[in-house]
Amino acid sequence: MKKHLLALAATALLAACGGGDEASESTTQTPAAAVAGLRTRLAAVRVQAISLESTAEQLLNTGESVYPTYFPGHKTTGTFAPFRFRYYPETGVYLGVVISLGMGYTMNGVYVMGGPFGSSPVYVGLVTDFITPVDPNPSPGPNNGCVDLAxxxxxxxxxxxxxxxxxxxxxxxxxxxxxxxxxxxxxxxxxxxxxxxxxxxxxxxxxxxxxxxxxxxxxxxxxxxxxxxxxxxxxxxxxxxxxxxxxxxxxxxxxxxxxxxxxxxxxxxxxxxxxxxxxxxxxxxxxxxxxxxxxxxxxxxxxxxxxxxxxxxxxxxxxxxxxxxxxxxxxxxxxxxxxxxxxxxxxxxxxxxxxxxxxxxxxxxxxxxxxxx
Incomplete structure (x- = not known):
């Protein structure tokens, strides 16, 4: 995967340098931006392998456990397109994850709003910048017969x-x-x-x-x-x-x-x-x-x-x-x-x-x- 990213980044770099046209150089992504864009798309693909709802729940739970100053306690998750979110009345803060396309928000993006973050949604990164989503239902091996789970x-x-x-x-x-x-x-x-x-x-x-x-x-x-x-x-x-x-x-x-x-x-x-x-x-x-x-x-x-x-x-x-x-x-x-x-x-x-x-x-x-x- 790393070699694949480097190859794509090199392609983007050659495209940016080709012809020496100053106007085209000024409008073409830098190599760093190209790699960042690829990373964003690949992260989105990985997240899609797990349900968007499950991914959002994992991020919201992590937010509560890691940043209790802003997100105290455990709150019920709500849905307001394109977000799944939780609201914390103690701090007046919303924490949300984008789970559907629309309105210009970044897919799988994490947003905060309210309290010290202001009255508009603030983008703070992708879900994968904070957690590695895990499949809540991986396939285990066959039952060894020790326990009758039924x-x-x-x-x-x-x-x-x-x-x-x-x-x-x-x-x-x-x-x-x-x-x-x-x-x-x-x-x-x-x-x-x-x-x-x-x-x-x-x-x-x-x-x-x-x-x-x-x-x-x-x-x-x-x-x-x-x-x-x-x-x-x-x-x-x-x-x-x-x-x-x-x-x-x-x-x-x-x-x-x-x-x-x-x-x-x-x-x-x-x-x-x-x-x-x-x-x-x-x-x-x-x-x-x-x-x-x-x-x-x-x-x-x-x-x-x-x-x-x-x-x-x-x-x-x-x-x-x-x-x-x-x-x-x-x-x-x-x-x-x-x-x-x-x-x-x-x-x-x-x-x-x-x-x-x-x-x-x-x-x-x-x-x-x-x-x-």
């Missing part, structure tokens, strides 16, 4: 697992997972799954409810859009703390672990915008509740390897399982190892190692739609 999208599917925790995290807890069904989350069509965990860990009562939003986008691929979580932690005789967390994937990220062959791995980078609200109510008379809200953007790169199939024994029984190992970039020595019931995808064992607080989680009992496994 269970995860069938409304009413319920998994009930009692776990024992040992090590730095100790105690018992029950995880109740229910597939609620189709739901729209931040403009994305998804399947909502509610995961409730109750028990006592580290001597404290736990009560967590997570609403996960994801969708199967291939035979062995799942796209993640985000989650909403509520956790209640009670310290007897002192206080009750409730933490509400909303996480938005920007942009939605995919996993294709279920298409890996034994010994193969996949690396996934996820950028999440998380808003956390913590409310602490004290049992001490006269002490008012404390409320704290914070927002953070985190990017995590995780590599997951499908080790293979093996037998695993836990208090609930002996299972034929698929074993996976995950590591996180920048976390030296950290390894999370999981065993899932082969063909079902229900986790029966988890070991966290390489940290200051290692722990192990094992299934005491497993039920799928009321039947013991």
């Amino acid at each position: 269970l995860n999208e069938t409304t009413g599917t319920r998994t009930l697992v009692d776990y024992r925790y040992t090590g730095a995290l100790n105690g018992t807890a029950t995880t109740d997972t229910l597939v609620v069904g189709p739901k729209t989350f931040e403009g994305n069509s998804a399947i909502e799954t509610v995961v409730k965990t109750t028990g006592t860990l580290g001597g404290n009562a736990q009560n967590t409810e997570i609403h996960e939003f994801r969708n199967r986008t291939g035979d062995a691929q799942v796209t993640h859009y985000g989650s909403q979580q509520s956790t209640s932690n009670t310290v007897v005789g002192v206080s009750t703390t409730t933490t509400d967390i909303k996480t938005i994937a920007t942009p939605p990220w995919t996993t294709s672990y279920y298409g890996l062959a034994a010994g193969a791995s996949q690396t996934t980078t996820a950028t999440d915008v998380t808003t956390t609200t913590t409310t602490t109510t004290f049992t001490i008379p006269g002490v008012p509740p404390m409320v704290n809200t914070s927002s953070a953007t985190t990017t995590t790169t995780t590599t997951t390897k499908f080790v293979g199939r093996e037998s695993v024994t836990v208090p609930a029984g002996t299972y034929s399982a698929c074993k996976y190992e995950s590591t996180i970039a920048g976390e030296s020595g950290y390894t999370a190892t999981s065993w899932y019931i082969d063909g079902k995808g229900i986790m029966v064992k988890f070991v966290l190692s390489g940290t200051a607080m290692p722990w192990t989680q094992e299934a005491l009992s497993v039920k799928l739609n009321g039947q013991s496994l």
Whole structure:
């Protein structure tokens, strides 16, 4: 591609120099301008390979995560030809991407307006000047059979697992997972799954409810859009703390672990915008509740390897399982190892190692739609 660009630029340069006519030289693009024009057209072609709407969403999400001073929070996307845009009332600023031809605007161009940018749209560059658009639905390999993804999208599917925790995290807890069904989350069509965990860990009562939003986008691929979580932690005789967390994937990220062959791995980078609200109510008379809200953007790169199939024994029984190992970039020595019931995808064992607080989680009992496994 680089050689092709250089050849085209050389052609443009020869055309500019041919004949020595001063008038023609003054009206012909410079080599730099020619290359810039070619780059613009080639970038537009690359963007067209991914839907214009998806490309615009990825740019708008990135704008919010990288420039929160101008684009605070996560706003709903609107359409006003030729733009897809978001408006931020806190700053009075619009951020838009051109997705259709017309009115003299640059195709796939990024524009800002309002607040410090003035009352007219200001062109700041192409989408590809800020991000490399990614296909939200790449084609993964065939399902390796470890997980029955149909269970995860069938409304009413319920998994009930009692776990024992040992090590730095100790105690018992029950995880109740229910597939609620189709739901729209931040403009994305998804399947909502509610995961409730109750028990006592580290001597404290736990009560967590997570609403996960994801969708199967291939035979062995799942796209993640985000989650909403509520956790209640009670310290007897002192206080009750409730933490509400909303996480938005920007942009939605995919996993294709279920298409890996034994010994193969996949690396996934996820950028999440998380808003956390913590409310602490004290049992001490006269002490008012404390409320704290914070927002953070985190990017995590995780590599997951499908080790293979093996037998695993836990208090609930002996299972034929698929074993996976995950590591996180920048976390030296950290390894999370999981065993899932082969063909079902229900986790029966988890070991966290390489940290200051290692722990192990094992299934005491497993039920799928009321039947013991």
